[in-house]
Amino acid sequence: MASLKELQNRIKSVKNTQKITKAMQMVAAAKLRKAQEAAEKSRPYSDRIGAVIQNLANSMSGAGDAPELLVGNGKSDTVLLVVATADRGLCGGFNTNIVRKAREEIVALEKAGKTVKLFLIGKKGYDQLNRLYDDQVVEYISLKEERKLHAGIAQRIGEQITGMFERGEFDVCKLVFSEFENVMTQNAVSRTLIPAIAGMGVEDDTPGEHAADKVFAPDLNGAIYTYEPDEAGILRVLLPRNINTQVFTALLENQAGEMGSKMTAMDNATRNAGDMIDKLTLTFNRTRQAQITSELIEIISGAEAL
Amino acid sequence: MxxxxxxxxxxxxxxxxxxxxxxxxxxxxxxxxxxxxxxxxxxxxxxxxxxxxxxxxxxxxxxxxxxxxxxxxxxxxxxxxxxxxxSEVTPDALQGDIDAATQALESLEGEAALAMQQNLDGLKAVAGA
CATH class of the missing domain: 2.60.15.10 (F0F1 ATP synthase delta/epsilon subunit, N-terminal)
Incomplete structure (x- = not known):
């Protein structure tokens, strides 16, 4: 049996760990609130931009000169998978879930005979996916240096994706990220970015409440939209912007999910540490009692021998 | 009304x-x-x-x-x-954007240059106001 001193040390060390996990939980809770707010604030914009594109797409359908970003380039041989994960660990199964989803996608796509290229955002996903598919990773971005997510980051990523599409490096683009439902639940989902029309109206898998699947058709009372400049001109600017927005939304959802997941994980860790302390304290007290008893027996038997 | x-x-x-x-x-x-x-x-x-x-x-x-x-x-x-x-946008804050737009303009041509020029003009107008 461990000595009293050893037990004492262990209790102390577990208590320290508990303090750390508790602090991390509280930090995550504070950040979660902020992240959730940010995600909610960005929602009107992404909802509206989706609606506007839907609108334009309807009026453009049938026209032969629809932009490739909207309807695709007619092929689907090469698929670019944009996988967004967190840069930090210690957040339960959050990153693993996204990576698992990405791997499912990769396996399914490769089975269908497609070439898969990977565009990775976030260090954790890179660490896990680069091991398996290092020759397919075409781009890796870490957001560790960014203090706060802002639209500029998403714009940079979005422009990179659009640029690659225009150079013909891929035909279809899918975005894998974690959709924030609530603190306990985050669903890893995949959405089609390019062609934009495929990402609308239908969800690829798990339906989300606030997702782009809200079909929006304004009641124009029979009036006709005036476009300034023309539809094609607007779409040309709007579609790349839509990609930026989708990326931005994904990053914000991810951030909220990461924090929620971290909060839950750290809460569990704190509770585990508490259980462990209780158990160790019990052993400590028993050991001490046993020691006292044996000392007493020694004294008493010594006295009787006299 | x-x-x-x-x-x-x-x-x-x-x-x-x-x-x-x-x-x-x-x-x-x-x-x-x-x-x-x-x-x-x-x-x-x-x-x-x-x-x-x-x-x-x-x-x-x-x-x-x-x-x-x-x-x-x-x-x-x-x-x-x-x-x-x-009222929260200061001319100083825009100067960086103006410089960036001026620089970007040099490498662009055609329609993209026109759009950038329009952006630059707008920035200058707001900064000057």
Whole structure:
């Protein structure tokens, strides 16, 4: 049996760990609130931009000169998978879930005979996916240096994706990220970015409440939209912007999910540490009692021998 | 003038304004537009500049950069890539953007250059005001 001193040390060390996990939980809770707010604030914009594109797409359908970003380039041989994960660990199964989803996608796509290229955002996903598919990773971005997510980051990523599409490096683009439902639940989902029309109206898998699947058709009372400049001109600017927005939304959802997941994980860790302390304290007290008893027996038997 | 225009100004990061107003002046890419209640449906690209909102006799100005104005019978929505209260935008803060736009302009040509020039002009106009 461990000595009293050893037990004492262990209790102390577990208590320290508990303090750390508790602090991390509280930090995550504070950040979660902020992240959730940010995600909610960005929602009107992404909802509206989706609606506007839907609108334009309807009026453009049938026209032969629809932009490739909207309807695709007619092929689907090469698929670019944009996988967004967190840069930090210690957040339960959050990153693993996204990576698992990405791997499912990769396996399914490769089975269908497609070439898969990977565009990775976030260090954790890179660490896990680069091991398996290092020759397919075409781009890796870490957001560790960014203090706060802002639209500029998403714009940079979005422009990179659009640029690659225009150079013909891929035909279809899918975005894998974690959709924030609530603190306990985050669903890893995949959405089609390019062609934009495929990402609308239908969800690829798990339906989300606030997702782009809200079909929006304004009641124009029979009036006709005036476009300034023309539809094609607007779409040309709007579609790349839509990609930026989708990326931005994904990053914000991810951030909220990461924090929620971290909060839950750290809460569990704190509770585990508490259980462990209780158990160790019990052993400590028993050991001490046993020691006292044996000392007493020694004294008493010594006295009787006299 | 019983009619009011339902107006909302949203950027990717925040919904800056939402509410009922009397009139909104928008810098459209093809020229300035004044939107009044019951405007016919319109979708217009906007250029860098200032939006003026008239509500209850008061005027509020917002700085916007890139985006769209969407008019439906339900109201007007401005989707701006960047938006802020004009009073919170200082010429110093814009100088960096002006420099960047000037530099970007040199490497561009054709339509992209025109768009960038328009952006630059708008930035300069706002910074000079």
């Amino acid at each position: 019983a009619d009011k225009l339902q107006f909302s100004l949203v950027s990717p990061e925040v919904e800056l304004f939402t509410g009922e107003v009397d009139q909104v002046d928008i810098p459209g890419s093809e020229g300035d537009l004044g939107i009044l209640p019951n405007h016919s449906p319109l979708m217009a690209a906007i250029r860098t500049g200032a939006i003026t909102v008239y509500a209850d006799g008061a005027e509020t100005q917002y700085f916007v950069q890139g985006g769209f104005a969407d008019v439906t019978p339900a109201g007007l929505t401005v989707l701006a890539e960047r938006a802020a209260l004009l």
